[in-house]
Amino acid sequence: MADEPMSSQTDTICLETRDLWFAYGDNPPALRGISLTIRAGDFVGLVGQNGSGKTTLAKHFNGLLRPTQGQVLLYGQDIRDRPVGELARTVGYVFQNPDHQIFSATTREEIAFGPRNLGLEEAEVQRRTEQAMEHFDLTEYADHQPAVLGFGLRRKVSIAAVYSMRPQILILDEPTAGLDWHCTHDLMERLTALHRQGHTIILITHDMRLIAQYTPRCMVLREGKLLLYDDTRKVFEHCDLLRETHIELPQVCELARELAPIGVRRDALTVPELCDSYADLIARREVTNAGGH
Amino acid sequence: MQVGIDLFVLRKSWLHEIDPRVKLFFVAVSIIILLVFKNIFFMLTALVLLHLLHWSAKIPRDRILFVWKTLMPVAILICVLWVVFYPAGDPLIQIWMVKITLVSLAQGAVLGLRIMTMAFVVFAWLYSTDQPSIVRSLVKLKMPFEWGLILALALRYIPTFQGMYAVISEAQQARALNISEGKGFGRVRTLMPIFVAMVISALRASDQLARALEARAFGAHGVERTYLRDISFRPLDWVFTFAIFATALLLLYLNFRYGFGRQPISLF
Ligand SMILES: Nc1ncnc2c1ncn2[C@@H]1O[C@H](COP(=O)(O)OP(=O)(O)OP(=O)(O)O)[C@@H](O)[C@H]1O
Numbered sequence: 091m092a093d094e095p096m097s098s099q100t101d102t103i104c105l106e107t108r109d110l111w112f113a114y115g116d117n118p119p120a121l122r123g124i125s126l127t128i129r130a131g132d133f134v135g136l137v138g139q140n141g142s143g144k145t146t147l148a149k150h151f152n153g154l155l156r157p158t159q160g161q162v163l164l165y166g167q168d169i170r171d172r173p174v175g176e177l178a179r180t181v182g183y184v185f186q187n188p189d190h191q192i193f194s195a196t197t198r199e200e201i202a203f204g205p206r207n208l209g210l211e212e213a214e215v216q217r218r219t220e221q222a223m224e225h226f227d228l229t230e231y232a233d234h235q236p237a238v239l240g241f242g243l244r245r246k247v248s249i250a251a252v253y254s255m256r257p258q259i260l261i262l263d264e265p266t267a268g269l270d271w272h273c274t275h276d277l278m279e280r281l282t283a284l285h286r287q288g289h290t291i292i293l294i295t296h297d298m299r300l301i302a303q304y305t306p307r308c309m310v311l312r313e314g315k316l317l318l319y320d321d322t323r324k325v326f327e328h329c330d331l332l333r334e335t336h337i338e339l340p341q342v343c344e345l346a347r348e349l350a351p352i353g354v355r356r357d358a359l360t361v362p363e364l365c366d367s368y369a370d371l372i373a374r375r376e377v378t379n380a381g382g383h
Numbered sequence: 384m385q386v387g388i389d390l391f392v393l394r395k396s397w398l399h400e401i402d403p404r405v406k407l408f409f410v411a412v413s414i415i416i417l418l419v420f421k422n423i424f425f426m427l428t429a430l431v432l433l434h435l436l437h438w439s440a441k442i443p444r445d446r447i448l449f450v451w452k453t454l455m456p457v458a459i460l461i462c463v464l465w466v467v468f469y470p471a472g473d474p475l476i477q478i479w480m481v482k483i484t485l486v487s488l489a490q491g492a493v494l495g496l497r498i499m500t501m502a503f504v505v506f507a508w509l510y511s512t513d514q515p516s517i518v519r520s521l522v523k524l525k526m527p528f529e530w531g532l533i534l535a536l537a538l539r540y541i542p543t544f545q546g547m548y549a550v551i552s553e554a555q556q557a558r559a560l561n562i563s564e565g566k567g568f569g570r571v572r573t574l575m576p577i578f579v580a581m582v583i584s585a586l587r588a589s590d591q592l593a594r595a596l597e598a599r600a601f602g603a604h605g606v607e608r609t610y611l612r613d614i615s616f617r618p619l620d621w622v623f624t625f626a627i628f629a630t631a632l633l634l635l636y637l638n639f640r641y642g643f644g645r646q647p648i649s650l651f
């Protein structure tokens with residue numbers, strides 16, 4: 091059932107929070123009244139300064155943290171009484187540090203651990219494991235010890251190990267931290283592929299270029315409050331507000347803004363977009379110039 | 384977040400200021416005295432004085448209650464066992480086979496009180512001395528520096544490992560591991576994914592730590608160590624040391640020569 095392609099971005103709301111407040115013990119609240127909805131099939135980037143509450147918010151989505159006040163709803167149902175292990179069926183959460191979950195003697199066992207915990211039949215466990223390894227290009231490391239693989243590979247193992255449970259919603263906490271440019275884009279392409287298959291993906295990151303290039307929706311937290319949440323292009327329009335919370339737009343976006351007066355599209359998000367727009371501009375100029383003669 | 388191991392209470396008090404070696408000396412001497420004396424009034428006086436000590440060092444009341452709460456059950460148990468099994472003298476009351484005498488009551492109370500007084504001695508030291516100072520004082524007392532470092536690192540890493548356990552257990556729960564499953568050996572099996580991931584992470588951390596230490600020339604040959612923060616005796620520390628020494632000597636002399644505090648009830 092989970093194998094069938096899920097339709098991308100429907101109007102179904104998969105996650106919702108209502109006036110969510112949370113404080114760690116007696117500390118001042120880390121989340122202050124967050125209300126938001128995430129549609130099934132969305133690819134959302136979650137950004138904000140260190141300590142703004144990104145991880146804290148994300149941990150509410152799979153029940154690792156419970157609201158001090160307010161509600162979290164999964165497909166319209168309050169998750170208050172549902173244990174983390176059961177929510178894991180629907181919401182996968184990849185931790186910031188891969189070493190916090192790797193423990194098996196082989197990559198294959200590591201990836202099979204989650205599906206097994208879900209009580210699936212052995213054949214299904216195997217099928218999902220092989221498929222997850224294939225998706226993340228880990229098949230050649232199937233019998234290696236995952237703990238001694240390189241960092242980039244350990245990262246992929248940790249994601250594959252959560253993906254193999256086939257959660258509809260996949261949350262990743264800074265999955266590209268410590269990865270080089272090549273590994274980062276390789277990983278982002280694989281996540282985009284999952285998004286196309288219909289998975290809802292929530293990506294926590296500090297890299298605004300990844301947001302610009304890959305995530306169509308963007309959520310900005312500041313001091314435990316939801317500052318902005320909209321289509322990435324619209325969020326980027328508030329560049330002054332973003333700068334206030336120390337988020338710099340990618341240089342290409344700044345450049346597009348600078349070039350806007352001469353007719354380049356102001357809201358270009360990536361280099362190809364800017365180039366296209368610029369090429370258009372030149373082409374139009376040539377037409378007018380040619381017409382003028 | 385409350386971490387379990389660091390007992391130190393940051394306050395400004397005379398007890399916090401005195402040299403940690405003086406406090407260590409006080410602990411050692413007090414324990415000897417408390418073991419030698421067997422008199423209930425002596426113990427009660429000691430207990431009152433120790434509370435005054437804690438109070439003058441501005442130790443908060445809940446820390447004092449913590450000592451009581453933790454050790455009272457043991458103290459009471461020891462007291463009761465003594466009273467029941469070692470009757471001496473005329474019974475006050477007799478319930479079936481159990482004779483309760485005044486002497487054994489007093490002796491039991493002394494044993495129970497001894498636990499409490501010793502605990503308050505040790506906690507006065509731990510509450511008023513931070514870990515680095517404890518380690519520094521031990522090194523000053525000629526414990527090899529490397530041991531001191533190992534002890535300091537071990538203490539330093541306890542909260543780190545506690546945090547690591549919390550995160551790893553969350554990470555495995557997010558993979559549908561039901562950590563409340565199983566009993567006895569079954570439970571150990573359930574927790575295996577957490578333990579193994581902890582060991583791997585701990586090994587990685589220790590490897591990094593070793594490299595970091597080496598990169599900073601730790602253990603280089605033929606280099607005499609100097610210390611950034613030294614501890615040194617001030618005149619007041621000498622006064623305290625002398626006072627502790629003199630008091631202990633006097634008490635022991637009275638005890639050996641005149642039997643002061645040897646009987647459970649009468650003082651001499
Ligand atoms: N276990 C904890 N106990 C107490 N306070 C915590 C704990 N974890 C986080 N906090 C605090 O809650 C606030 C939000 O932290 P959180 O980790 O959610 O931020 P973040 O946006 O994920 O930051 P980063 O970008 O550094 O990962 C911070 O002020 C942090 O100090």
Ligand SMILES: [Mg+2]
Pocket residue numbers: 144145146263
């Ligand atoms: Mg975080």
